[in-house]
Every structure is written in C-alpha cells, then in structure tokens.
Amino acid sequence: MLKAVLFVCSVTSTLAGLKNSASYGNTVLKYYVGQQDTITFGAAVVSCIQKGGELVMPKDKKLNDAVANVAQGARAWIGGGDLFGEGKFEWNDGKDFAWTNWLNGEPNNSNGDEDCVEINLGSRGKWNDEGCCNPRGYVCQIPKQKSTPYENSAFSVYDGNIDQRSYLQAEQFCKRHQSRLALLDDGENFQNLLSKLESPIMTQFWVNSEQDGSSCISVSDNGVSDADCLQSLPFICEQVAVNDLSVSEEQPFVEPGFNLNIKCSASGTPIPKVTWYRDDTYVPHQKHGLGSSTLVLEDIGSYDFGTYVCKAVNEVGGQLRRMEGFSFVESSTALE
Known part of the structure; x- marks a missing residue:
C-alpha cells in the first residue's frame, strides 16, 4: 500500500497529453510528458491514480523493457524510491527492490536529496535516483477495463450554417474524411461533444447509433434523442486514436x-x-x-x-x- 508523503515542490506548466501507450498483459502502459504532464514524482503518483491505475513499478526485465520502450527512451518517473530511509529502496506498494537495473554509479544520492527513481538515464531502461521535485514525464500502468481508449479523440463539427445531411449521408461524409460519426459511449464523451458546440442556441446533431431502419440518434444540450433518419441535421465526425491493441x-x-x-x-x-x-x-x-x-x-x-x-x-x-x-x-x- 502506498504510504502518504508530503512533497513541497514548485512547478508551473500548461496542458499537454498522452504521448505513447502500449498493451502489456491485462494492462495498458501510458506515457505522459510535455507541459502539464512534465511533473514532480508526487504529482505523477496522483495523476496515475486519477486515471484509474498506478505509477508503473517495473519489477522484472520484461516490464522494464516495455516501460523504457513506451517512454521512447526519454527520462520518466517510475514508482519507487528511498523516501523512508536512505538507501532502502522500495516500490510504491511497499515491496523492497528485488530485481534492479541501476545505471553504473547509481544510486548515489547526489546533493543528498535524490529519493525518487527515474528510468532511461544514460541508456534505455537504466535507472537513476533523482530529486523528487524535478519535472519529468511518467508512465502509468492501468488495468485495461479502466483505461479510456478515446481520451485523444478529435471531433469535427459540421453545423447548420455549413452543412446538413441525412444520417446516412453524414455517415458517408465522415468515412470519406477518414473519421466516423461521433460515438457516444459514456458521459465523458457526451461532455466532450457538448464542449465543441459553440452556438449560443444548441441544435440537434447526428451522432453514431445503431439504426433500426426508421430512427437514428441525435444529440443536443437536452441530451440524446431519436430522430427521423431522413431528416437533414448538422453532424459531428470523430477520429479515434489507435487503441485496443492485442498480440x-x-x-x-x-x-x-x-x-x-x-x-x-x-x-x-x-x-x-x-x-x-x-x-x-x-x-x-x-x-x-x-x-x-x-x-x-x-x-x-x-x-x-x-x-x-x-x-x-x-x-x-x-x-x-x-x-x-x-x-x-x-x-x-x-x-x-
């Protein structure tokens, strides 16, 4: 179980996002870096928990190689350190380090304040002890059922001033533009869609649905409703980042x-x-x-x-x- 630690670190940053991901067993490894996602060790721990997972703990060579690869060879936080006793390295779950992959000469507690561990120092996959307040990218390990595959979806809104089409015509238009009609599969996606609709007065938009031959699904600020498939409406196309990879x-x-x-x-x-x-x-x-x-x-x-x-x-x-x-x-x- 992760022990509570107070980090007093000063960092300023702005929004960034997911840079790379990998399927590993029943989990997904996700690498975040840049702007708001280049953060302190403590902030990385919290961020991974908020995403439904944990800061990755590479306890063997296979997982370590996967983490090094998904982080693209860049320096990134992993979930361990000697925060509770100098030289006593343990993972965030309280387990002692058994297998290790330190860079030659590490850990060395340079300047007396290196209590957290980063990967990919010197060469891909090697570890280094580092000051916990230094900003780094980080790798989360998230169970597949908790991973949000569409967190980097991009929406294109075709409003009534530009284009209105029947459901089938809208669907075909999106396909021609290497996208699909936006799929509403959870509340977060619904909110993302609404944030794209900038008209002062909301109108109906076609979104992806299972057709029964006579009615299709539209969305507005009033929620999701049925509509005649032949009706001409604005529509929303969606591109979806690569996800759900299996080997x-x-x-x-x-x-x-x-x-x-x-x-x-x-x-x-x-x-x-x-x-x-x-x-x-x-x-x-x-x-x-x-x-x-x-x-x-x-x-x-x-x-x-x-x-x-x-x-x-x-x-x-x-x-x-x-x-x-x-x-x-x-x-x-x-x-x-």
Missing part, C-alpha cells in the same frame, strides 16, 4: 526448428498501420493486414529468440498517435 502470443515458448505466427491487431479511426520491429529495426518476415500484421517465424533458431515490438500508428487531429505491444519469444528448453 496473439505475448510470451510464447517454442522449440528450435518449429514455426510460429504472432498476430498483432489494433483499432482506431483511421484504421492504424501495424508493423513489427525488433531492436527498432523493421522485421521483413511479416504479413500486413487491415489494422493488423502477423509476424512469421519459420524454422526458429537461437537468433530468433528475443523481444519483438508491434507498433500501431494512425493520425488523429493532425498528430500521429501510437500504441505498442510486445511478444517475448523464448526457447521451450529454458523450461526444462
């Missing part, structure tokens, strides 16, 4: 000489481009599909064992959005 085999154990196919799939609007890499190098033996790519390993040899990274990318609101997944291919002989 068919995250930790396969395989015998030398055998074949292995690992499929990586991702969702988003526009449909993401999915590609496999190893050590930041494109893997030539893969088959690309729509929103997916299958890694093809044939007659596996010792050189094929290791970590493969699946990267999914799409463009939302004029910015590239990324999500990653991992497959740690190991020899079955290691289990004997």
